Amino acid sequence: MIKKILLLLTIITLIGCNASKPVIVTTKKAPSKTNSEVVRTSKRTNSKSATANKSTASKTIKRNTKNSQTEVIVSTSKTIVTNDVIKLYVYQFKEIAMANMKQYGIPASIILAQGILESGAGRGDLATRSNNHFGIKCHAGWTGESVNHDDDAAQECFRKYDSPAESFQDHALFLTSRSRYAKLFEYTKGDYKAWARGLRAAGYATDPKYPDKLISYIDRYNLHQYDSKVLDINYVLSEDHLVEELTLESRNIGNALASYVVQKGDTLYSISKKFELKVEDLKQKNNLTDNTLSIGQRLVVN
Template structure:
């Protein structure tokens, strides 16, 4: 009996102690995360294999522009000209050259080639100061006006003309009136090479390359077409191109403020006055003209 009482007492004592003791709740800690998580990302790039080649786009090519070529003409003076200036010279005097070919039997191609070379395409000192387009010196018997100009010797005497057309006519008379040039007229009128060499052999020029220079101008600018036109041999007119070149050069003269103008076929005082914005009476007064008559190749003051 005593044992039962002792067991009950012990159980009650234990129950009483558990009732008064605070209950401490425990929680299971979650595993700590690292302060910073490193996230690795792979950036995809468009890689080009070493063996592959990147296509190269070619730029569209522009059509080549025709540039004006420049050359230096050395005769009685040194003159720098462009091929446009030479073409304009040809368009100015081709009619005069063909007229002289008909009248005197000198190939128009030779006349024009000599004019280009001797006058620097109309821009040389003698052409400007004396209207002398062929470098003709005074020689014995010349009674006209003259100018002094350095050539083979200092201050040589050269012929002076009122206008270029007189120079072209005197050139024809000079060749036809001297016996040393008589052999030239035995050559065919369409054989410009024989004429070029014959002029040098007869003593027209001392330059050993004179014939080659003349032939070069004839072939570069197709001057033999004017021989063919006079002789009526397989001639094809290129008048449209010459008119375009003439119009271009006329505009250039006006825009550059040049002081003189050479009369061309079809010109009148009225048409020239319009080109340079002058009155006809003012144009006549500047050039001491008593009437309206003009001649091809005549040089007029316009400024």
């Protein structure tokens, strides 16, 4: 009887042990499910972050694109340029303008503004064909080279120079040697608005908006700062402007490498082949109306 009771207790104990095992297994599997959920949550978070970063980058690119604006310059020719081209022009010729202001008394801001307007920031037809940056016609007594160009009348005679620097020099001599511009030198050297109006009144240009155009360039591109430098009116170069000038310098080097000086025997066709361009594209880049080239002429080929 006692043996039967012990056997019954042993069987009950074994059954109880087997019944507890599934609980243990279930407890171990629960953390595994939690870990899986954590991983998936982390991936979704990273995906959202990447999407946000792309969106921010896209907005930045759009803002940077808007910073580069295009404008049309109309004087002796119609030229389409970006504001970066105008800034590069100012950077390239500001030292010459300031030197001429010191020597001849013409505000550097006026020199640069006239250069931008008359030459299309160096990209206009007269500038590329003849280095004429101020739209100065031959006039009586001119013995140098010349080119014909449509302006107030068809095929008028314009002065041709060996370099832009020679054009800047002749501009200074042109204003200082003619009596009709004498009143300009009675104005304060830093009064660029009086100079802009005085040039129009003296007959430098026939366009009634000529003074407003010059003043607009001076104000928009802060050209009067170069008058202040020459006159030493507490001018301090800001860090932002210094960074901009260094950036423009590097661009200017690239711009110089992207141009070509016409040599003897060159034609538009031979130059286009050399730089893998179409003739029409080359003409458009340089605002050329025909296939005429001159030795020493600088062409944009970028």
